[in-house]
Amino acid sequence: MxxxxxxxxxxxxxxxxxxxxxxxxxxxxxxxxxxxxxxxxPTVGDYCQIEKSGDPDIPxxxxxxxxxxxxxxxxxxANIDVLxxxxxxxxxxxxxxxxxxxxxxxxxxDIEPIILFTxxxxxxxxxxxxxEEYKSAGIRILTSSKEETxxxxxxxxxxxxxxxGIAGQSGVGKSTLCHKLTGMDHIEVGDISDRLKRGxxxxxxxxxxxxxxxxxxxxxxxxxxxxxxxxxxxEDVIGGYPELLAISGKCRFMDCRHKGELGCKIEESTxxxxxxxxxxxxxxxxxxxxxxxxx
Numbered sequence: 001m002x003x004x005x006x007x008x009x010x011x012x013x014x015x016x017x018x019x020x021x022x023x024x025x026x027x028x029x030x031x032x033x034x035x036x037x038x039x040x041x042p043t044v045g046d047y048c049q050i051e052k053s054g055d056p057d058i059p060x061x062x063x064x065x066x067x068x069x070x071x072x073x074x075x076x077x078a079n080i081d082v083l084x085x086x087x088x089x090x091x092x093x094x095x096x097x098x099x100x101x102x103x104x105x106x107x108x109x110d111i112e113p114i115i116l117f118t119x120x121x122x123x124x125x126x127x128x129x130x131x132e133e134y135k136s137a138g139i140r141i142l143t144s145s146k147e148e149t150x151x152x153x154x155x156x157x158x159x160x161x162x163x164x165g166i167a168g169q170s171g172v173g174k175s176t177l178c179h180k181l182t183g184m185d186h187i188e189v190g191d192i193s194d195r196l197k198r199g200x201x202x203x204x205x206x207x208x209x210x211x212x213x214x215x216x217x218x219x220x221x222x223x224x225x226x227x228x229x230x231x232x233x234x235e236d237v238i239g240g241y242p243e244l245l246a247i248s249g250k251c252r253f254m255d256c257r258h259k260g261e262l263g264c265k266i267e268e269s270t271x272x273x274x275x276x277x278x279x280x281x282x283x284x285x286x287x288x289x290x291x292x293x294x295x
């Protein structure tokens with residue numbers, strides 16, 4: 001018997017995987033040995049096909065991994081659709097370098113970034129400044145104060161048949177981020193499962209939790225993502241800056257990097273000074289990296 005529907009790996013510990021079947025039943029499975037020969041490891045978030053194994057303890061075998069939309073190595077998770085990036089307006093000061101870095105990574109991996117500015121009630125004027133800085137980037141911006149949750153219709157739209165991860169700068173707090181998205185009170189790391197009526201877990205492995213019609217990724221690792229870990233190339237940096245992509249082809253030279261070259265049309269871009277400065281900083285990092293590794 002083979003399940004060819006939307007079987008999905010939602011947890012993996014010690015070589016055993018929890019599979020969510022199309023009817024929402026959860027079963028245990030182990031991968032076929034052929035994956036090891038192919039140097040391919042099943043990953044949380046993978047869609048897969050499974051077969052009966054004949055083993056009463058682990059009754060299924062993962063027989064095939066479906067093509068992935070994207071995959072991250074750390075945290076190890078596949079097929080991410082949305083990354084909500086929570087940035088505090090004050091206390092701590094907004095980490096816009098982290099925000100821009102995660103936007104670059106999202107664009108590279110075909111993940112929709114959503115910016116969530118938190119603690120907006122503490123400095124409304126700062127909120128306006130930040131929104132102005134990113135309004136030309138074409139990225140969805142949400143705001144929330146310390147007390148309010150996001151409107152239900154917004155949460156429903158974010159999770160509609162999509163897999164959602166959460167990232168946030170240090171000091172924002174994962175429990176706060178989950179609360180903003182799910183409206184569930186007092187969520188702590190390791191306690192999400194209680195709120196979603198599942199058995200509590202406190203380990204550090206990645207897990208997907210069905211929420212609304214989509215999934216919430218329970219992992220703290222997104223904020224520590226590095227641009228070197230996702231196979232980012234020099235030319236990918238500009239992908240995180242749609243304001244600069246908009247002037248592609250206008251500069252005198254086709255390979256213009258918008259670093260003050262002759263004939264650069266940067267003045268025609270709507271990019272903010274802060275975003276432009278951070279773009280050039282990330283570009284310099286990638287240029288140095290390419291020199292170091294001879295790329």
